[in-house]
Structures are given as C-alpha cells and as structure tokens.
Amino acid sequence: MDYEDDRKRVKKLPIYKKGEEIFDVVSKICDLIPEDNNRLQHIKGQMLSDAMQLTIKVAGAEGGDLYDLRMEAAAIIRKAARDLMVSNHSLEMFGFQEVEYFNIVRDLIEEYRLLFIDWVSEFDQWNYIIDRWGLFNPPGVGPFDKNADGDISFNSKDFD
Template sequence: MLKPHQELTAKGKEIFDIVHQIGELIPEDSQELQHLKGQMLGDAMMLTAKVRGAEGGDLYDIRMENAAIIRKAARDLMVSNHSLEMYGFKYVDYFDMVRELIEEYRLIFIRWVQSFDQWNYIIDRWGLFNPPGVGPFDKDPDDDIPFDNPFDDEE
C-alpha cells in the first residue's frame, strides 16, 4: 500500500496529465485562453512539487506551508472551468474529469495532512503554521538547551 504522499504524487501527476491534454485543445490564437492554460498547468504542477517540498522539509510548519500552497493551487484549478467557459473554450465539459480527480486528490490530501508529526516543529513566528497549542510568541523550548562549545577549552 502506498503512503499518502506517494498517493498524492501519483494523483497529482494524473491531474497534470489531464490538464495538459485539455490544454492541447486550446487554440493558439486565443491570448486569454493561452494565459489560462499556463495558469492551469502551473497549478497542476504545484500538486506534486509542493508535496515533495513538504516531505523534504519534514518540519510541521514547512509541511503546513506547502499544504496551504497545494490547497490554493487545487482550488484555483477546480474553478478554472468557469474561466474556460467565459473565454469560449469549446471543450469545457472535459474539465469535469479534472474536477473529479481533484476531489479524489482532496480526500488523499486530508489523510496526508493528518499524518504530519505535530511534535517535529520550530515555532512559526508569523503565527500561521504552528501545531495546535503553539503560538508565535511562545518561548522556544530549545532556548533552554545549554550550548557548550567543546573548542573553548583548547587554548
């Protein structure tokens, strides 16, 4: 069985592939739709790139920051069909596949975020991504750890 981050990465790649295929149907002569295509592809790329960033960072605040970026990208992608429709894209119905995949992604995402180790953190002094019960003005427990430089006695 795959771990949640592996499932997210696989589902993110699937979403990117579908978005890319839909993007190939966008007419080259429509500046608005081409711009939208770039945004959609960027959002779809974030779904895998930021999972890797979160896994590499491992700290709770880094994971949560990446999770927030993923959430924004997924939500922006979810409503892209409205812009496609507004600019007259003929195949907007294909985007329903993307929306269904994002819903599947969202459910995996929830499990992934729940797997974050809340005890592996540094205090986020901006106050956005601290574990429950930790505030931006809390005293850092690491400040109480004495640091003795072993090289001080070498003189």
C-alpha cells in the same frame, strides 16, 4: 535513507500519483486551447502551474518534514487545487469550446482532496520549529512561545 530512495518513496505516495494524473489530464486539455487566443493561453499557463503544484509541494513537504513547512506546502496545494477547480469558468468565459472535458479534472481533484485529508492527518505535530508568523504552528503552540532550544545560553569558551 539517501536522496534516490526518498524520491522513490515520494513518487509511490497515493497523493503524489493522483497529482501526476491530474497534471497529465490538465496538460491534455490545455493542448486543445487555441494558440491564437491570448486570454486562454494565460489561463492555460495558470492551470498548468496549479496542476504542477500538486506534486511539487508534496515532494517538498515530504523532504522538509517539519510541521510548519509541511503545513505551508499543504496550504499552497489547497489553493492550487481550488484555483484549478474553478478554471473551467474562465475557460468557458473566454470561449474555450471543449470545456466539458474539465469535469474529468474536477472529479480527479475531488479524489485528490480525500487523499490530501489523509496525508495531512499524518503530519507529525511534535516535529516543529515555532512559526513566528503564527500561521503554521501545531495546536497549542503560538508565535510568541519560548523556544526551549533557543533559550539555552551557549558560550564557546565552555568547550575549550
């Protein structure tokens, strides 16, 4: 499969499409944030960044394909979605008048969460390299386990 086919495949994934939808709604809400409020502008930047992660990390995980890389991307997605979920509190605290629109984002994130569960369940646990940090190994694999491929001695003179 070439790059263009892979890109098209990723863009058709339900989780990717939902991420795009969330970004579009967050972007429209952010357009309502007053330019002269520095605090709200900072929150706006965070919200847009978090919303972008919902598609960027899906694309990266799909391209990387290794279990540990996919799980790392999933953890970043989870954090971004959770941070986005509570952004309405910061908006409200700093005087954003249209905070009620944020309920739309919260509903979309809940839909995304359900797609996320299905997406992660499809990760191939047998396609991995050992995560020596110990965070993203498949069940039963530890950071100090031997890597069978890494334990094979290689001598280039054997091929001369």
